[in-house]
Amino acid sequence: MAIAKAERLMNLALCLLGTRRPLSKRELRGSIEAYIEAGTDDSFNRMFERDKDDLRELGLVIETVENLDGDIGYLARRDSNRLPPVELDAEEAAALGLAAKVWQQARLAGAASGALQKLRAAGMPLADDPYDHSALEPRIPAHEAAFEPLMLACRDRRPVTFEYRKANAARPETRHVEPWILECCRGHWYLAGWDRERRAERVFRLSRITGRVRSRSAAFTADVPDHVTVRETVERWAGEIATSTARIRLRTGAGYPLRARATAVQPAADGWDELEIPYGHGLDAWLVEFGPDVVVLEPAELRADVLERLRAVAKG
Numbered sequence: 487m488a489i490a491k492a493e494r495l496m497n498l499a500l501c502l503l504g505t506r507r508p509l510s511k512r513e514l515r516g517s518i519e520a521y522i523e524a525g526t527d528d529s530f531n532r533m534f535e536r537d538k539d540d541l542r543e544l545g546l547v548i549e550t551v552e553n554l555d556g557d558i559g560y561l562a563r564r565d566s567n568r569l570p571p572v573e574l575d576a577e578e579a580a581a582l583g584l585a586a587k588v589w590q591q592a593r594l595a596g597a598a599s600g601a602l603q604k605l606r607a608a609g610m611p612l613a614d615d616p617y618d619h620s621a622l623e624p625r626i627p628a629h630e631a632a633f634e635p636l637m638l639a640c641r642d643r644r645p646v647t648f649e650y651r652k653a654n655a656a657r658p659e660t661r662h663v664e665p666w667i668l669e670c671c672r673g674h675w676y677l678a679g680w681d682r683e684r685r686a687e688r689v690f691r692l693s694r695i696t697g698r699v700r701s702r703s704a705a706f707t708a709d710v711p712d713h714v715t716v717r718e719t720v721e722r723w724a725g726e727i728a729t730s731t732a733r734i735r736l737r738t739g740a741g742y743p744l745r746a747r748a749t750a751v752q753p754a755a756d757g758w759d760e761l762e763i764p765y766g767h768g769l770d771a772w773l774v775e776f777g778p779d780v781v782v783l784e785p786a787e788l789r790a791d792v793l794e795r796l797r798a799v800a801k802g
Contacts, residue, residue, distance in 0.1 A: 491537075494520040498537050499546060503567065508551040508559025630692040633668070635699040636677050640665045643710075645682070645702040651694050656798060658696050663688070664706045669716035678716045680708040689716060732765035733783045740779040770795060 497518045501509060515521040515530055524530035538560070542548055547566040551559045632648065639646045646665055649658040664680040674691055681688040736744055738757045745751060750762040760783070763769075770791035773780050782789040 502562035
């Protein structure tokens with residue numbers, strides 16, 4: 487019966503920590519049951535090297551020592567593997583544990599898992615304890631291929647280039663962006679940054695990024711603000727934060743979602759009603775969904791945006 491890897495790693499760590507002198511591979515193979523069961527020298531060597539690297543990744547300091555005869559031995563000194571005191575209160579420990587688990591679906595999951603192991607080794611109360619904060623444990627997906635390169639670009643302050651397809655756009659456009667921050671809002675990841683060509687702050691939804699994200703070595707040209715309001719920007723561009731009022735004509739008996747949002751409704755002639763509704767970014771895309779049942783009266787820029795979208799749909 488195969489021995490679990492966790493048990494094998496534990497036995498190797500105990501051997502390396504419990505000895506007063508370096509142990510050779512031959513001695514370790516004869517002391518650990520899983521290594522005894524290894525069929526050949528090659529399979530044992532591969533297993534041992536992987537286990538040694540895994541223990542080092544978890545934070546165990548393993549020394550490689552050569553004796554006078556040229557033999558190689560391995561040792562984990564206790565004084566080298568004694569953690570210094572870590573002073574965290576319960577809230578700080580919980581926050582670190584939750585933050586590490588956020589990345590469970592990203593490629594950073596391995597590093598996050600290692601960080602949790604080191605915190606537990608330091609005696610921190612984390613989310614596996616009976617009285618933990620597991621009810622609050624986040625589940626934030628990061629499926630988009632653009633997530634990791636953008637996260638690294640935000641960390642390293644490197645400009646990026648990518649192809650971005652706007653809602654209802656026929657084809658993607660090339661964007662040159664100085665990335666500031668990534669934030670998850672309502673189940674979607676967004677990037678906030680400085681759009682070099684438009685010379686303005688912009689927010690990009692990662693699911694609309696197509697192809698590969700390419701980083702550049704040039705420095706940022708715009709200052710990074712102290713506080714970036716990604717969520718508020720997303721809501722404003724979605725039309726959830728109104729900046730003014732629009733007046734539209736709506737066919738009688740149609741467009742009930744628009745009527746529910748209207749601040750004023752008045753009957754008009756020939757089977758139409760006139761509505762006043764809050765106007766924010768993204769309203770043009772919503773109005774297009776109602777097709778011939780909606781006519782925008784004002785403001786003029788909203789009317790022009792709706793007509794442009796309708797023409798794009800007709801051409802497609």
